[in-house]
Amino acid sequence: MNDALLRTEQLSRSYGSLLAVDRVDLSVREGELRSIIGPNGAGKTTLFRLISGEVAPTAGRIWFRGREVTGLPQHVVSRLGIAKSYQITNVFPHLTVRENVRVAAQGHTRSFDFWSRADRLVAVLDRARALLSTVGLERKADLLAAHLSHGEKRHLELAITLAADPVLLLLDEPTGGMSPEETDATMLLIRGLAAGRTIVLVEHKMKLVMKISDRITVLHQGQVIAEGTPEEIRANVRVQQTYLGAWR
Numbered sequence: 001m002n003d004a005l006l007r008t009e010q011l012s013r014s015y016g017s018l019l020a021v022d023r024v025d026l027s028v029r030e031g032e033l034r035s036i037i038g039p040n041g042a043g044k045t046t047l048f049r050l051i052s053g054e055v056a057p058t059a060g061r062i063w064f065r066g067r068e069v070t071g072l073p074q075h076v077v078s079r080l081g082i083a084k085s086y087q088i089t090n091v092f093p094h095l096t097v098r099e100n101v102r103v104a105a106q107g108h109t110r111s112f113d114f115w116s117r118a119d120r121l122v123a124v125l126d127r128a129r130a131l132l133s134t135v136g137l138e139r140k141a142d143l144l145a146a147h148l149s150h151g152e153k154r155h156l157e158l159a160i161t162l163a164a165d166p167v168l169l170l171l172d173e174p175t176g177g178m179s180p181e182e183t184d185a186t187m188l189l190i191r192g193l194a195a196g197r198t199i200v201l202v203e204h205k206m207k208l209v210m211k212i213s214d215r216i217t218v219l220h221q222g223q224v225i226a227e228g229t230p231e232e233i234r235a236n237v238r239v240q241q242t243y244l245g246a247w248r
């Protein structure tokens, strides 16, 4: 497919004799919300690390916006518009919520766009405020990040990831460890984010995945074993066998 925003061809990564990602062909359209599901150890996080340039593939190729990005370092891939949030929370606990986002926004504001330092500072603060509002944390702006609940920390992390204004957002288990209420709030948030960008989501919570995804790719032992709409995936016998009643 030539109109894909992201495309991988036979993408593979081995660790010794283990094939963590095994000849994955993936094609994600612009504006799509794609979920990647699969049992523990299926290769989901490794696939993200390959796409984001954190880890080099042992075989295969990756294209983003028609440009080959295989083997490019992470900071270059990030500048091209791919941002990844981590499975594990990654915020500065001893900074306030606002400071965490401000530092991130500052890193993505180009100084030559502004006449003065003061103008730049105002722009960065405006951007930080907008990001906090996007993730629903404006009222917590002055708290130390350490004092946020787990769910709020994950939302802060999302705001930090969004500071780069990515074209493609890779979310690795954004609701991991969250209460049902926090999970619902995060689902709404992801839906909102999906309106303006392309998202690839790794998630174990099937109800959420079924509700939110345009298409779903199923990984098992590093390989794609199914791909389709939520309805198609739900009805897929091979997927049902792989999950053995894990559908809740």
Ligand SMILES: Nc1ncnc2c1ncn2[C@@H]1O[C@H](COP(=O)(O)OP(=O)(O)OP(=O)(O)O)[C@@H](O)[C@H]1O
Residues within 6 Å of the ligand: 015, 018, 019, 020, 038, 039, 040, 041, 042, 043, 044, 045, 046, 047
């Ligand atoms: N740096 C590494 N060195 C050795 N093996 C690794 C490394 N990273 C991942 N693996 C192995 O590759 C396989 C895929 O791991 P990965 O973390 O991608 O799975 P996952 O689908 O994200 O699982 P989970 O749902 O538990 O997060 C696993 O068997 C894992 O142990």
Ligand SMILES: [Mg+2]
Residues within 6 Å of the ligand: 044, 045, 046, 087
């Ligand atoms: Mg993982």
